[in-house]
Structures are given as structure tokens and as C-alpha cells.
Amino acid sequence: MPPTLPLSFAPRDTQAMEAAAAAFLQSLSGRRTVRDFAPDPVPREVIELIIKVAATAPSGAHKQPWQFCVVADPAIKLRIREAAEKEEYENYHGRMSEEWLDDLQPFGTDWQKPFLTTAPYLIVVFKKPYDLGPNSEKQKNYYVNESVGIACGMLIAAIHRAGLVTVTHTPSPMNFLQRVLGRPENERAYLLLPVGLPAAGARVPAIERKGIEEVLTWY
Numbered sequence: 001m002p003p004t005l006p007l008s009f010a011p012r013d014t015q016a017m018e019a020a021a022a023a024f025l026q027s028l029s030g031r032r033t034v035r036d037f038a039p040d041p042v043p044r045e046v047i048e049l050i051i052k053v054a055a056t057a058p059s060g061a062h063k064q065p066w067q068f069c070v071v072a073d074p075a076i077k078l079r080i081r082e083a084a085e086k087e088e089y090e091n092y093h094g095r096m097s098e099e100w101l102d103d104l105q106p107f108g109t110d111w112q113k114p115f116l117t118t119a120p121y122l123i124v125v126f127k128k129p130y131d132l133g134p135n136s137e138k139q140k141n142y143y144v145n146e147s148v149g150i151a152c153g154m155l156i157a158a159i160h161r162a163g164l165v166t167v168t169h170t171p172s173p174m175n176f177l178q179r180v181l182g183r184p185e186n187e188r189a190y191l192l193l194p195v196g197l198p199a200a201g202a203r204v205p206a207i208e209r210k211g212i213e214e215v216l217t218w219y
Contacts, residue, residue: 028157034165035109036202037119037194042164044072047121047195050162054155060143063131066151066190069181071122076180080124081116083176084169084192088113091172107205115167119194124177125152126187138186148190159195165202166193 012020051068059065071077088111092101116122127148131139141147152168159166174189 027161031156031160032165032204033167034198034202034204035115035167036199037115037165038197038199039118039120040197042120042196046162046164047123050155050158050164050195051123053158054151057147057151057154059147059151060141063141063147065128065131065141065144066148067126067128067183067187068155069124069126069183071124071181072120074117077117077122079180080122080177080192081113083180084113084116084171085111087171087173087176095172106207113169113171115194116169116192118199119196121195123155123193123195124181124189125155125191125193126178126183127190128186129188130186132184132186152191152193155193159193164195165198166195168193 047070051070054068055064055066071080092111096104125148127144128141129144130141133139156166156168169192171192174192177183177189177192178187
């Protein structure tokens with residue numbers, strides 16, 4: 001038998017469970033994707049705490065196949081923006097289908113990504129298909145995309161709960177991030193999250209989420 005520990009768990013009655021779930025829903029219902037950031041500084045300790053939250057995510061065989069890189073250096077942020085905008089320009093001028101471009105119109109997005117230099121921090125999440133052992137031997141990881149996706153969801157929730165905003169940015173292809181940040185061969189860029197405070201007067205698209213009847217099926 002592998003070693004185990006007693007589960008630390010405090011049971012709640014039905015009323016307490018409903019109250020906790022409702023409070024979390026109310027908080028997360030206010031989360032919005034924001035593309036207009038203030039350059040105001042954010043304490044480094046806050047960023048570290050939200051990443052600690054993400055790192056509690058479950059993962060295949062507990063391999064924890066993620067690496068979180070936080071970029072605060074303005075010169076590196078500029079290099080990332082220039083590389084991202086180069087790829088995004090190609091996307092908006094030939095790579096994306098007309099249907100895709102039509103679906104993006106309500107959001108008013110284009111190839112320019114000023115938030116990559118305005119936001120005080122960029123969190124670049126890398127997935128690791130395998131780890132490197134002491135002698136550089138490959139050690140396989142499992143359910144990598146699923147594990148890192150769960151961690152990113154928890155990271156976004158933690159960003160919101162901390163009183164900050166973000167936008168999920170996925171320039172395609174993203175391999176320039178590995179090059180700019182000098183990451184090892186076993187890491188692949190998964191997601192880029194600018195993090196900070198919203199700009200004064202920031203606005204967001206007038207959109208609605210699907211109702212519960214559209215996303216929930218009981219059996």
C-alpha cells in the first residue's frame with residue numbers, strides 16, 4: 001500500500017453548502033474578459049498566491065505537468081507583443097476563415113495586442129508532455145492537456161477572486177514564447193494571460209452567457 005494521510009474535510013449542512021456555492025457563483029458571474037488594462041503595479045505576492053491556487057489543480061498521475069512563467073520585464077513583454085502581433089496579423093489576413101472572422105466581430109478584436117505591454121504582468125503557462133530526469137531522460141506525463149486546462153481554469157478564477165482582470169490570449173502558433181523565454185525542450189506554450197487592473201473607463205462587449213437549461217442535462 002502506498003503511504004496515505006487522513007483527509008482534512010469539514011462537512012457542511014445543506015444550507016451551508018448552498019450558501020457557499022451561491023456566493024462563489026455570484027463572485028464568478030461578475031468575471032469578464034478585459035482587454036483594456038491600467039499600467040498600475042500589482043503586488044508580486046498577489047501573483048504568487050494566485051499561481052499557488054492554480055498549482056493545487058488535479059493532474060494525471062499527480063505529475064503536475066505545468067510551468068508558470070511570470071513576465072514583468074518591459075523589454076521582454078515588448079518582444080512577446082511584437083512576436084504575437086506578427087502571428088496575429090497573419091491570422092487576421094489569411095489564416096482565419098471568414099466564418100471565424102465573422103464570429104469575432106462582436107468583440108471588436110484585431111491583430112493589435114497592446115495589452116501585452118500595458119498589463120503589469122504576463123503569465124505564460126507551459127505544458128510539459130514529459131519531464132526531464134536527472135540524466136535528461138524523458139519521463140512521460142499523462143492527460144497533459146486536461147491537467148493544464150484545469151489548472152488554467154483555476155488560475156483564471158483566482159485572478160478574478162483577487163480583484164484583478166485578464167484575457168485568455170492564444171496567438172497561434174505560440175512556439176515563439178518558448179524561444180523568447182528560453183524555455184527547455186520539454187515545455188510547450190499553452191496559454192498567455194495578461195494580468196492587472198482594468199483601465200479607467202474600460203468597457204466589455206454586451207454579451208450574455210448561455211442559460212443553465214442550455215448547458216445542463218440531468219439523467
